[in-house]
Amino acid sequence: STHCISSAASDVYKRQEYIQAYLDIFRIEVLKAYALNCGWENLSDAELEAFGKKLVYECKNPGFQGENDWDLPIWWTEDQLDVHLPERFDWVKPETTVSNIVDAFVSAKKTKLQKK
Numbered sequence: 001s002t003h004c005i006s007s008a009a010s011d012v013y014k015r016q017e018y019i020q021a022y023l024d025i026f027r028i029e030v031l032k033a034y035a036l037n038c039g040w041e042n043l044s045d046a047e048l049e050a051f052g053k054k055l056v057y058e059c060k061n062p063g064f065q066g067e068n069d070w071d072l073p074i075w076w077t078e079d080q081l082d083v084h085l086p087e088r089f090d091w092v093k094p095e096t097t098v099s100n101i102v103d104a105f106v107s108a109k110k111t112k113l114q115k116k
Contacts, residue, residue: 023106030105033080037073052099083108
């Protein structure tokens with residue numbers, strides 16, 4: 001019956017909506033966690049937005065210096081959120097912004113959720 005099909009379609013749509021709402025919240029969590037791991041604490045919404053425009057290579061934890069010191073905060077964020085960013089050494093470039101990293105986290109989380 002068509003009712004059965006439309007009900008199933010509606011469930012899929014609701015699930016997509018739910019996932020999207022969850023990912024919107026998750027995006028802010030990623031941004032906050034990543035900022036904290038770069039040594040930025042208690043940022044206001046405006047400061048978080050500004051942080052998103054920063055370059056990844058500038059975001060290092062003050063206590064760590066090394067060749068790939070920009071990667072440590074990402075690694076810590078992966079660990080905290082249990083979401084893995086694949087092959088980032090291949091795609092993170094000097095012009096990559098924090099927002100690009102956050103998008104990658106959100107996209108990886110979305111993939112993880114859709115596998116469930």
